[in-house]
Amino acid sequence: MEIATLEPILGSVNAERVLIYVLARGEGYAREIARFFGADPDSIQKQLVKLESGSVLTSKKYGRTVLYKFNPRYAFLPELKRLLEKALSFYPDGERERLMMSRRRPRRRGKPM
Numbered sequence: 001m002e003i004a005t006l007e008p009i010l011g012s013v014n015a016e017r018v019l020i021y022v023l024a025r026g027e028g029y030a031r032e033i034a035r036f037f038g039a040d041p042d043s044i045q046k047q048l049v050k051l052e053s054g055s056v057l058t059s060k061k062y063g064r065t066v067l068y069k070f071n072p073r074y075a076f077l078p079e080l081k082r083l084l085e086k087a088l089s090f091y092p093d094g095e096r097e098r099l100m101m102s103r104r105r106p107r108r109r110g111k112p113m
Contacts, residue, residue, distance in 0.1 A: 021037075
């Protein structure tokens with residue numbers, strides 16, 4: 001069975017990756033998203049800039065890191081989120097679980113696995 005993707009609609013597999021990641025985690029930055037999907041950070045960054053210029057995403061700078069999240073004022077945000085949730089339901093279970101697991105801080109030193 002072939003996985004249903006939004007690439008034909010969005011025009012880029014990286015645009016889908018960015019949107020799915022931001023949907024699942026609430027926010028993200030280019031290198032983090034690229035690392036998760038094994039993609040080129042430059043192409044992910046281009047998609048982030050493109051989506052921000054289209055008002056789909058907003059960004060905020062934290063030090064040298066630029067975090068992106070959905071723009072709550074985007075007119076089609078509820079519809080876009082429903083579409084992305086539907087696309088996410090077609091992802092393999094393992095990848096969906098990895099996306100939803102949002103651990104950012106490192107483990108405490110000496111803490112057992």
